[in-house]
Amino acid sequence: MTATVHACLGACAARVTRDPALAFALGLVSHCALDMVPHSDYQKPAWAVLDIVTAAVLIAGCWNSGFGSRAAVAGTIGAVLPDVEVVLSHLSGGNVTGVFPTHSGFLPHGKMRGPAAFLVQAAVGASALAMALGVV
Numbered sequence: 001m002t003a004t005v006h007a008c009l010g011a012c013a014a015r016v017t018r019d020p021a022l023a024f025a026l027g028l029v030s031h032c033a034l035d036m037v038p039h040s041d042y043q044k045p046a047w048a049v050l051d052i053v054t055a056a057v058l059i060a061g062c063w064n065s066g067f068g069s070r071a072a073v074a075g076t077i078g079a080v081l082p083d084v085e086v087v088l089s090h091l092s093g094g095n096v097t098g099v100f101p102t103h104s105g106f107l108p109h110g111k112m113r114g115p116a117a118f119l120v121q122a123a124v125g126a127s128a129l130a131m132a133l134g135v136v
Contacts, residue, residue, distance in 0.1 A: 001121055011132035031079050
């Protein structure tokens with residue numbers, strides 16, 4: 001999944017707990033769960049940059065919001081952090097081995113191609129953002 005989708009679900013942690021440490025842990029667990037859902041990853045670096053900026057804006061929005069800001073920020077960071085090793089791997093030409101369970105092969109990393117892959121991520125991201133904002 002994209003960093004933005006991970007961040008949206010991580011922000012939901014603030015709806016479960018106001019404790020930043022627990023929200024961070026829930027963010028990590030949510031990353032694992034989302035990685036196992038079939039999806040596609042970026043094909044072009046420009047999309048990755050746009051996604052990272054969008055996720056950073058979401059994290060900043062959580063910090064400035066009234067819905068458990070520290071827990072929301074911790075949840076979003078926990079949810080996005082595992083993909084730092086993916087970025088490092090791409091930047092190093094594949095010389096960084098993943099240690100996160102869905103990046104190392106310990107747990108399956110769902111794969112999907114075509115328009116359905118985009119629709120899955122859009123639906124999951126929109127649903128998670130609606131939950132984080134308390135709309136649903």
